[in-house]
Amino acid sequence: MKLCITGGSGFIGRRMRQALADLGHRVVVLDLVADPAGYRKSEQFVQGDVRDAATCRDAVAGCDRVLHLAANHSDFGISRQAYFDVNVNGMRALCQALKDAGIAKLCFFSSVAVYGSDSCIRDESAPPRPEHAYGESKLAAEDVIADWTTAAPDRAALVIRPTVVFGPESRANVYKLIRHIFRRRYFPVGSGGNHKSLAYVDNVVDATLHLWGIANADRQAGDSYRGVFNYVDGPDMTVAELDRFIFRELGRAPPSFRLPLGLGMAAALPFDLVARVTGLNLPVTRARVAKLNTPTRFAADKVLSTGFRPRVSLEEGLRRTIHAVKASDPQR
Numbered sequence: 001m002k003l004c005i006t007g008g009s010g011f012i013g014r015r016m017r018q019a020l021a022d023l024g025h026r027v028v029v030l031d032l033v034a035d036p037a038g039y040r041k042s043e044q045f046v047q048g049d050v051r052d053a054a055t056c057r058d059a060v061a062g063c064d065r066v067l068h069l070a071a072n073h074s075d076f077g078i079s080r081q082a083y084f085d086v087n088v089n090g091m092r093a094l095c096q097a098l099k100d101a102g103i104a105k106l107c108f109f110s111s112v113a114v115y116g117s118d119s120c121i122r123d124e125s126a127p128p129r130p131e132h133a134y135g136e137s138k139l140a141a142e143d144v145i146a147d148w149t150t151a152a153p154d155r156a157a158l159v160i161r162p163t164v165v166f167g168p169e170s171r172a173n174v175y176k177l178i179r180h181i182f183r184r185r186y187f188p189v190g191s192g193g194n195h196k197s198l199a200y201v202d203n204v205v206d207a208t209l210h211l212w213g214i215a216n217a218d219r220q221a222g223d224s225y226r227g228v229f230n231y232v233d234g235p236d237m238t239v240a241e242l243d244r245f246i247f248r249e250l251g252r253a254p255p256s257f258r259l260p261l262g263l264g265m266a267a268a269l270p271f272d273l274v275a276r277v278t279g280l281n282l283p284v285t286r287a288r289v290a291k292l293n294t295p296t297r298f299a300a301d302k303v304l305s306t307g308f309r310p311r312v313s314l315e316e317g318l319r320r321t322i323h324a325v326k327a328s329d330p331q332r
Contacts, residue, residue, distance in 0.1 A: 192240025200317030
């Protein structure tokens with residue numbers, strides 16, 4: 001099978017390419033930047049912007065399926081317009097390319113950000129209530145897919161809404177938390193009683209290939225699920241439990257005192273002012289403190305109901321990531 005992966009040079013894309021190569025599939029990568037590690041003989045790289053219709057047509061030509069990972073997703077320095085430009089207009093350009101090429105199977109990585117924040121556990125039946133432009137743009141991209149699928153009866157779309165994805169090689173929030181603790185630059189703020197849903201990258205890849213009917217020898221290649229699926233690795237940890245686990249794996253005692261949230265927000269105010277003046281993406285801001293203290297709980301029972309079982313436990317995924325940070329950090 002030949003597949004196109006948009007954003008295939010990124011963290012999840014690299015893991016997905018490895019899994020597909022192990023299964024003997026060919027891959028075309030569409031990305032703005034090349035993977036510094038290079039590409040396999042079974043891979044082709046198309047450098048370009050997913051918003052460009054001609055580039056999308058070139059990338060998907062001859063492919064059987066498309067996995068859409070490319071997105072604007074940073075939580076700093078991206079305007080509302082930029083989120084919608086890449087995440088929605090890019091989806092429109094890609095769906096047009098699929099239509100022109102006669103490709104009927106699409107998998108899209110959306111986000112649990114479409115649900116907004118809430119203390120309750122939310123599954124796929126929860127009404128979307130995005131609170132940030134990123135979540136709004138992902139939900140709007142899902143609407144573009146819905147229009148694409150309903151326009152022809154043979155089209156099938158699989159939408160994955162993963163929670164925070166982490167693992168070795170990632171440089172996102174879980175990595176930053178581990179690194180700050182490792183470098184002794186972290187002090188717990190807030191009660192730590194709020195839960196955080198997390199997802200280990202290899203499990204996300206495995207679940208996607210399972211749902212898409214690619215990794216299952218007992219199912220036909222075309223026998224794939226469609227619709228929306230959350231992805232979460234359970235059981236959820238509270239922030240305090242996550243802190244303690246990281247400290248323990250690093251062989252250190254966790255702090256016995258947590259700074260009250262109000263004081264933590266006040267202490268972060270000077271960092272906000274510096275970030276606003278300089279445009280620097282600082283590790284400490286009121287938005288980051290608030291985000292760490294916001295509950296984010298989601299359910300993935302729908303994925304499990306298909307027979308999928310993750311091969312890496314949440315704790316083992318965290319352990320592997322912690323050890324990778326230790327091995328790669330120059331300050332070790």
